[in-house]
Amino acid sequence: MKNTILANRLANITAMAYAGQSLNISDLAEKYQVSTKTIRRDFDRLCAILERCPETGNYRLSASVRSQYNEQDLVRLIDDIGLKKALPLKAAQFLRSFINNSTSDCYHFQEQPLEVDFISSLHSAFETAIKNRRTVSFLYKDTSRTVSPYLMVYSHGSWYLAAMSDGLLKTFSLARIKFVNVQKEHFDYDQSVAEKIKEQDTIWFGQPIFNVTLEVSRDIAFYFERKALLPKQEIVEKRPDGSLIISSSAWNYNQIAPIVQYWIPNVRIIYPSELDSYIRKNIMSWIDQTNGETENVVL
DSSP: OHHHHHHHHHHHHHHHHHTTOOBOHHHHHHHHTOOHHHHHHHHHHTTTTEEEOTTTSOEEEOHHHHGGGOHHHHHHHHHHTTOGGGSSSOHHHHHHHHHTTSSGGGOOOOOOOOSOTTHHHHHHHHHHHHHTTEEEEEEETTEEEEEEEEEEEEETTEEEEEEEETTEEEEEEGGGEEEEEEEEEEOOOOHHHHHHHHHOSOSOTTSOOEEEEEEEOTTTHHHHHHSOOSTTOEEEEEOTTSOEEEEEEESSGGGTHHHHHHHTTSEEEEEOHHHHHHHHHHHHHHHHHHHHHHHTOOO
16 A cells, blocks of 8 residues: 555656656645655655756756657657648647547547558668668568658658659559568768758659639538648639638649549539549549449349
8 A cells, every 4th residue: 555655656656747847845744744855755756857947946857867858859749740830729739638638528530540550660661771871671562662761751640752764753552562671782961862862742752733713612612611621722713602712732633533533523624634534534444344343143
């Protein structure tokens, strides 16, 4: 029983220290109904993470430990991965309250990683290759490839390798990569290539951009106004009936087609007509396939 009380008290003091609180011996002695001598012994047990503040005489999390959990580093990371706007409060304020459990029971994060666990082993191999500027070979869509890797890119729930292949900047889905082998050969690293990757908000490197204009019905306009569902989306016009005219810029039809197909018949392609034909072909192919499967059913 005595050991349990001690363990709980040490755990609470540790949590307060990590929460950034200043620890006063007298206050803690009163809180836990023990002597100040007992709290001093607790601090001695926690000397690996605590330090005395010369200005106040109180104790706090030591500088060496604080440097491992720098709040600003976490804020910068959240910004880098594009989650800053998703937080209900300023990033630092939200993190502080969430980690300290003062608001953690108010939020539930539903999103889960979309990639399977085996990809983690690929990250390690590509980290080694990128850091040491070494080429890698692997099997991709049943074809052997040897590339110069620059960055691993996380986009829309999936991981990609951005690499130079045959003089062109390309992306490879990590989920489709097999039999990775880091080569002994080094490649000439070009910083401008890495900067080009970071400047773009797409994985469709090296392809010409094209513009798209769509009409969105009033029934689903809210979803397009709430957040951009299309790459480089802009609302050009909001009509009196509540419908929208939206412009978008893309590098590949597959950046637009799945979204339009999902919202049919409430979205209409105005421009380009080739994209409209592409989507119609997709739908007809699906209908033909579905009809064929129905005809083969034996009753």
